[in-house]
Amino acid sequence: MRFRRTTTAVTVAIAALALAACGDDGDDGGSSGSSAEPSVAETPDFEAGTTMARLADQGTIRVGTKFDQPGFGLENLDGDVEGFDVEVAKIIAGALGIEEGDIEFVQTPSAVREEVLEGGEVDMVVATYTINDARRERISFAGPYYEAGQQIMVASDNDDITGPDSLADNPDAKVCSVTGSTPSENIREYLASDDQLVLFDEYSQCADALGNGQVDAVTTDNVILLGFVSESDGEFKLVGEQFTEEPYGIGIPKGDVAFCEFINQTLADNEDAYVAAWESTAGQVEGTETPSLPEPQPCS
């Protein structure tokens, strides 16, 4: 009986969490629909043979994005994806004369982002994709369109962990992140041993583990952590300064310089839509600041 009761309690807790998450998605969805829609070019003209000409001709584009990243790319109950990455993709598609409804979003988890570009399964990847040199060997990046930074979240009553440098001083402290993510790699150099690192599939599991005391800290990009802090009712807090720079880029097939330059130009020309895209998605989380478009990196 005891076992049954606790099982029920846990099940109810999960259901409540799921409902809470749904509630938030609903709010985001409502507002993103009503705010500034990215404009769609009437009859764009592109040089024959370029990627832009091909996409504009066929009138559709396939975009790889995440379906499980709140604020950036999250699938709602209707099966639509919402978030900043999705809105950025809409701005670029609009400049190609492609309507929102003609964009095909393809679920692209971190592990396969290079593969889908190399295999031609998508035309571009907008999926909280940090620009780095290892990835540049296989694909090209346009942008960056956003500069995230990694930070640390702890329980509100934790005064021992004050930033990344204090992790090694508390060798029993556990830090949670997501398997295969850039933040999980970045944090390693701050740890006394790899045993301090706990990896899950999703950040929401890290937040649960922090809530029940299994881990002492959660680390990833600050905008994701802010989402958890604002939902935690004062249970969690951020500590320390952001200690990395994570420029999010748009992945495109390797060497497509013309497409890269087109994307950078499009973003620069649509700064109002860019700001609106942020404010209707990731910017809804308390404590975030509206970014300005970062300087593009040279196309290669």
Next chain:
Amino acid sequence: MSPVFDNLDLFVEGFLTSLGICLVAMVGSLVLGVAIAACRVSPVPPLRALGAFWVTTFRNTPLSLILFFCAFGLPELGVNRSFWFFGVLGLILYTSAFVAEAVRAGINSVPAGQAEASRSLGLTFGQGLRTVVLPQALRTVVPPLGNVIIAMFKNSAVVGAFGVGGDLWSTGQTLTSARGLETLPIFTGVAIGYLLITLPAGALLQVLERRVAIVR
């Protein structure tokens, strides 16, 4: 395959972590499974009920859910241990139900006369089970137990998703996602790692089966 050889140290580390999980879980689930099987055939009704409840619960719940309740449910009840502990615990709970049923099949295959004879010699139920019935039962269950244990070795890949860091599967995930290496060779390497555990286990089982076989 060069991405694998470049990161061979990580693969070896992941292999050893996975091997450790497998060995601990194997010993744990065999011991627990035999105990549960003993409960299921015992003359004491509450023990039989416990055995039946155990098997019904853990055989019919997906492994990932058992691991979830271990990793997130137990801490809610104030049990704070490492995720390695919770992962291995979940694996043992799940596998023990299958071990118990395989062992029970073996026990049922021992003619009732054997148990009756041991009783008439003055052995208690426990003594008879330990010295007469189980030794005969375990010989017949080597092949099905081998099945269960090899399935458990492969199931051990799932614990990587529940905070148990550094196993073969998580290593593959880290190398492909965070470091952007090619998926195909890395996961081929991961598959070879698991084969290095399961193939020798299969060979060992065959040797064991021949050793303990009863000449009929």
